Amino acid sequence: MSPSEAGAAEARRYTRKDFESDQDVRWCPGCGDYAILSAVQKFMPDLDIPKENIVFISGIGCSSRFPYYMNTYGFHTIHGRAPAIATGLKLARPDLKIFVVTGDGDGLSIGGNHMLHVLRRNVDLTVLLFNNRIYGLTKGQYSPTSEQGKVTKSTPMGSADRPINPLAFALGCSATFVGRTIDRDMRHMEEMLRRAAHHKGTGFLEILQNCNVYNDMAWSVVYEKESKLQHELRLEHGKPLLFGPPDDRKAVVMEGVTPKVVSAKGVPESALWIHDEANVNAAKILADLWTPEFPVPIGVLTARQAPTYEDVLLEQEQRAISDRGPGDIAKLLVSGDTWKIE
């Protein structure tokens, strides 16, 4: 490596500062979004991608202010449409690294259809879904992930809707990467961001995020120290599904086609459920686990390889060009039936 090349490589070695924009961050004090922003800015240098090749696309909502705070390319668009905008962008510019930042309302209510289709198409981009189970920017109406019976400004007697489970939704859309992390666990969040961002295909990451103004401690089950110790199930590829405090370890095992929690003591090694990220059927069972009956799974539920949307389409384009040469409008205009008038 010549000194100048080394210099260029050195110049490309970013720190989190390089990803901070000059805009004042305007989320409420104490919002979980600050932690997410910080984690994203921190892990960005690990991507090892020139920052001009990184684009953040968002819809509408508190989470969707995100692109303004990143010193990359960014587009704050309209409610729910970020996945569709990102799809068009990726098809035009497959060379870009695209992040879609969305929330539970933006991504699963008004934009649910686009989320479905970006996942099934497996467009190569990363979806960060901030799930706080409430509408924050519109000041506190229930969201599609709010628990049934939720009392909010728009549901004074409790919501009638049953909540959607983002992980089960994503798996139902044939997502090739599905993970979950928590805004209060910086190290895990960074690790999950890294995993999702390095995934080739659509990386879908649900981030349990706290709205301290309209829905404080919605995720108390994994926030409070004692509860977290009891209920959090860390998923690690190749490791058994074990959780709980050291003196009371429990295991999730399968009994027929039904998951079950048992004391880890006395479960023979052969009967343990070993987490396998390639096993999408297992992921579908994991996605539905929740307290009080089950622990709360955190980590990568599934990571699989599949052809991406833009690769398939651009391969067709290349094939069309190599088979018949690049398009020539003058030739096309005179193709087929023509006649001359003297």
Place this chain on the structure above:
Amino acid sequence: MSETVAPVKSTEKARKGLERAVIRFAGDSGDGMQLTGEQFTTESAWAGNDIATLPNFPAEIRAPAGTLFGVSSFQLQFGSQRVYTPGDRLDCLVAMNPAALKVHLRDLKPGGLLVVNTAAFDKRNLDKAGYAQNPLDDPALGERYRLHKVDMTALTLESIKDLALNTKEKDRTKNFFALGLVSWIYTRPLEPTLDWIKKKFAKQTSIAEANTRVLKAGHAFGETAEIFSEHYTVEAADMAPGLYRAMTGNRALAWGLLAAAERSKIPVVYGAYPITPASGVLEELAMHKRFRIRTIQAEDEIAAVTAAIGAAFGGAIGVTGSSGPGIALKGEGIGLAVTAELPLVIFNIQRAGPSTGMPTKTEQADLMQALYGRNSESPVVVLAPATPGDCFYVAYEAVRIATKYMVPVIVLSDGFLANGSEPWMIPDVSTLPPIEIQFRTAAEGFFPYLRDPATLSRPWVRPGTPGLEHRIGGIEKQDVTGNISYDPDNHDHMVKTRAEKVRRVAQEIPPTTINGPATGDLLVVGWGGTYGAIAAAVERAQTDGRSVASIHLRHLNPLPPDLGHILREYRKVLVPEINSGQLVRVLRAEYLVDAVGFNRVRGLPLASEELYEAIIQLIGSKS
């Protein structure tokens, strides 16, 4: 087997020269009338005629056989003079079944040629068409029209009885008997159809053989059967010399984009959701991947427009296409492109509405939607092609304007232009104006909303350009810096700036062509697909010695800079539209002229005869 009610004057086949003729093929939607019409059109193009076509088919894919609503038809006018429209009244109607006769007979001129397939006039079909008695048995029919009753089914089956095809396959070729017969009546060359059969059924030799034989049998039947007293020739039209091809509006829109992609050297991303009558553009583009046209069949109309916007943000030409109902759904997305100041082209192939309306029928009632159909102050450029072939130039021009001014451009085509075809002189693409796209790469002094003084457009930056990382969005932004701004004066300034940017597109508009005297009694102002009907009606009035002129607007926003002046040179202004009066309102509001409308909203092109009468009435009412 066949007989005629019309008196046979002579057995000698007299050839009579015609200036023009209007023919309609009508039958069940399974009878292949569209194909028959298209082939007849090709034959007429070969004969050197000018042509205009009007396909008309039910929205149902396979409507129940024999029903009135299942009737499909294809009309064309061809002539040795300039042909502006597919024609109003028919010189010849081919009715393949009772339902087709019932639906279309009213359009046949008295004394017109009526050719029917008697085999289809059985009890079952008569019942379905609502005929209590067989109308062919009524002597009045033969007195009013030159009726030719031909058992096409029997003649067809007879001519291919030795071929190893089943009865259904054999029966399906009878449309080519009709085609052969009418080709003989109007002295059309069979070669293009014979060539077509050879290519189409290259791998199905017995079907190729059947169609060839049946076509020739129909032709020979005209020649030898003792029923047709005369047949006709229509001399080649006096058209500008050059190489021609048949062109439909949807194909022309697609090819205009291909030309734009080639000239601008950047890829096109076309986002669309299937909708009648716009799907043809998506399908056509999908066949041309070699031009770096990337099509997305999106999950919905909103995704279609936003994917195009995402592509534009990435430095590609973002295009979306739909019809009115889809455009309604795209409204918020178009607003985003307005405020993000990104180039975007939106095709609206208008159809009859409101709501689902009549999807396969034409209308031009989305002008107000194009001009104003979004929340808040949301100006866009609006263009409208005049003929099927003109769609090519308008699509190209839309890309040129959108990228030059960083603005959305709506193109208002319609169902008539989309499916109708005309002989189109193939242009020399090198004569098209260049599309010069310069992406900003210089970091020095860069701001996302820095403006070009001439066009007011902001710089277009491709993500991936080092040093120009920036954020844009739907929130109001400060001019120049692009930072979020809720400042009242800035908002007022930005509203005016976005409007002024669109107004400046007027500098792209060539002087308006006036067809007729530069001053006079009446000016007829049209836009979009009514061009032909208006031109025909106005020419006729001019031939009568009336002081009438017409202009046709291809630019609807902004309007041509010379329009206000032109409008004041005439005593009266008439605005024919297939809506309840939309352009006429704009002209009255914009120029304070007492323009009046001529409005028919029937899902059909304007009838030039009716318009001619309205012109005469309007001029006459004063003197």
